[in-house]
Amino acid sequence: MGDLTLFVPEAVVLLGAIVAFVLSVIGSSYRVNWIASVIMAILGVAMSIAWLGAAGEPFFPGIYRVDAFSQLLKVGITTGLFLSVLIAGNPGSVREHSRIDFPMFLFFSAVGMMMMVSATELITLYVALELSAYGLYILAALNKRQREGSEAAAKYVLFGAASSAVTLFGISLIFGVARSTLLSEIIATQPTPLMVIGVLLALSGVLFKLAVFPFHAWAPDTYQGAPHEAVTFIGTASKVAAVGVIARLLFLAIPAHDSLVNALLVLCVASMTVGNLAAIVQNDIKRVLAYSTVAQAGYILIGLVSFSSMGVASAIYYAVIYVPIVFCAFLVVCVLGADGSNPTKSSIAGLYQRSPLLAATLLVGMFGLAGIPPTSGFMGKWFLFSAAIKSDLLWLVLIGAINATVSLYYYLRIIKEAYLTPPADETAIKVSPATAIAAGLGMTLVLVMGIYPRLLWELAEAAAKAIN
Amino acid sequence: MTLEAWILFALVLFCIGLYGVLARRNLIAILIGIELMLNAVSVNILAFNHFLAPDPAVGQIIVLFIIGLAAAEAAIVLSIVLTVYRQRAAIDVQDLKELKG
C-alpha cells in the first residue's frame, strides 16, 4: 500500500457524491442539496490545486499513478464540476422530481473521470471510464421534456455502450500481446501489429467521449435533448478526462506509431471539417455547440498526433482552457433556456439590450472557441499549431487554419445576433447572483489564461514530461 | 482446442454482435448485440489467459469485472429504453428521430 493521502482530491469529490446521496435519500430540499454540493465542489477544486505537485502511487504498485499529468487534468475536471454545479441552482431544464438526484450523478461521474486520468492499469481505466459514463447517461435522460430527454439518453447510452465494448475488445488484444494489464509492463513489450490494432480499438471508447468524427453521431442529438446543466458538464469535464486517457494510451504504441498516426490524422482532419461544416447550418444553439465540440476535438487531436512532448503539452493545455470557454457559452444557454426550451439563433437576438452580462459572457465564449486573441482559445490554438509545425505537419496546420476561419463564420454570426439584431422581446433577463458569479469566474479564467498563459503552459509541459 | 481457434471464435462472436448493433432497429436487439460483443471479449481474455498469461488469476478477475459492468450497463440501458417506451410506446430506432437541427 502506498501513500493514501495522494487520493485526497478524489476522496473529497467522492465525499461530495456521498453527501449528495444522503441528502437525496433523506429527502432534503433541492436548495440545501445544491448549497452542500457547491461547497463540496469548491473543496474539490481547492484540493486538486493543493495536490498539484503531488506524485506517487496511493494503491498497489503500477495501478494508479498520481503525477503532474493526472493532477493538472484533475484541476480541469473539478473546475468543470464546480462551474456546472454553480449554475445549477435552479436547473429549469431538469425534471422537477429528479432534481434532487442531479448533483449526485455529477459528482459520481466526476470521481470516475478523476480516476480515469490517474489509472495506469487497463481494467482500472475501464472501470473508471464506465463509472464516469453511467452518471452521464442518466443525467442525459433527466430532461423536463421527457420525450426528447429519453431519445437523447437512448442514443447516448447505446453509442456509449457499443464503443466501450469495442474499447474492451482492444484491451483484450493488448492483454493478449503483452500478457499484462499494467501500462508500465505493456510499454516494455515489443509492439506487434496486433498491439497497434488493440490500441486503436481501445482508443475508440475515449474518442467517443471526445466526439471525434466517426464516433460523433451521438453528440448533436444528445446535446440537444439533454438538460442544459448536464450538457454543460458533458461538454467540459468529460473532454478533459478523455484527452488524458488518449494521451496515456497513445504512448503505449509510440515505437510502432506510423500506422497509428495515419489513422489518427484521418480522424483529426475529418473531425475538424465535418464539425465546422455541419455547425454552419444549425439553428439550435446547443446543436451548434455540439458540432463545434466535434471540430474542437479535431484541433486537440492535432496536438496528440504530433507525437512530441510539446504536442501532448499543447493538447493538455487546450483541454484545460477549453473548460471555462465552453462553460461561458453554455452558461448563456442555461439562462436563456431556464424554462426548459432550447435557445435558437432568434432567441438570442438583442441579448445585449436584455442582459449585457450574458452578452459579454457569450462574446468571451465565442471568441474563445473561435480562437480570437485576447482569449485563451487563441493561445491554445497557437500552441497546438506550433507543435504540429515542429513535427513537420505543416499541411495539417493549414487545414486547421482554414477550418478555424470557417468556424469564425458561425461563431461571429451568433455574436452578431446578440449585439446587432434588435430584440423581439425587450424584457430584461434576470440573472441569479450565483450565475452572475459563475459568469464572472468563467470570463476571468478565459481572459487571464489568454493574457498570461505562462503558468498553465509550464504546468502542461511538466505534465507532458511526467507521462513520458 | 488451440489458442487460434478460441480467438477466431471470439472474433466471429464479436462481429456478430457488432453486426447486430449496426443492423438491428430494435433497441433491445441492439443491447443484445452489445452483450454479445462483451461476451466475445470475455472469451478472448480467457483464451489468452489460459494459453499465455503467467498468472492465470488476472484474466479471471478481469472477466468478473466485465460481467459485473455488463450487467450494470444492461440495467441502465433497459431503464432508458423503458423511459423511451413510456414516452412513445415504441422502441424502434426509426421512432427516435425527433431531435434534428
Place this chain on the structure above:
Amino acid sequence: MTDYGQLIAYLGIGFALGIAALVVPSLIAPRYKGAETEKTYECGVDTVGSAWIRFGISFYLFALIFVAFEVDILYLFPVALVFNEEMFGWRAFVEVFIFLLILSLAIVYAWRKGVIRWTR
C-alpha cells in the same frame, strides 16, 4: 446382467411407460371437440382479456434492480476461494462486509425513492 444392461432395461421400461401413457388414453378416452379444446389453457382459471396489457411499471423496476444486483454475487466467489487461508480470513470478511454495505446503500436508495412500494 451388466451395469449397461440394467441401464438399457431401465430406459426401455421408461419408454414403454411413456408410450403407454399416450396410447392407452387415445384408445379408451371419449372424443370431444368444442370451444373448450381451442383454449390456451384447457384446465384452470379462464383467461381474462388480452395478454398484451400494460403490466405495472413496478415489475420492470424490480427486474432492473435484480439485473443490477444479482451479478454482484460474482464478486463473492474470489473471496470464498481465499476465505480459509490464514492471511485473508478476517481481512476478507471485513472487505466483503464493506462491499455488501455499499451495495445495500443502493437498495436503501431504491427504497427511499419508492420503487419497492407497491403502487397501482
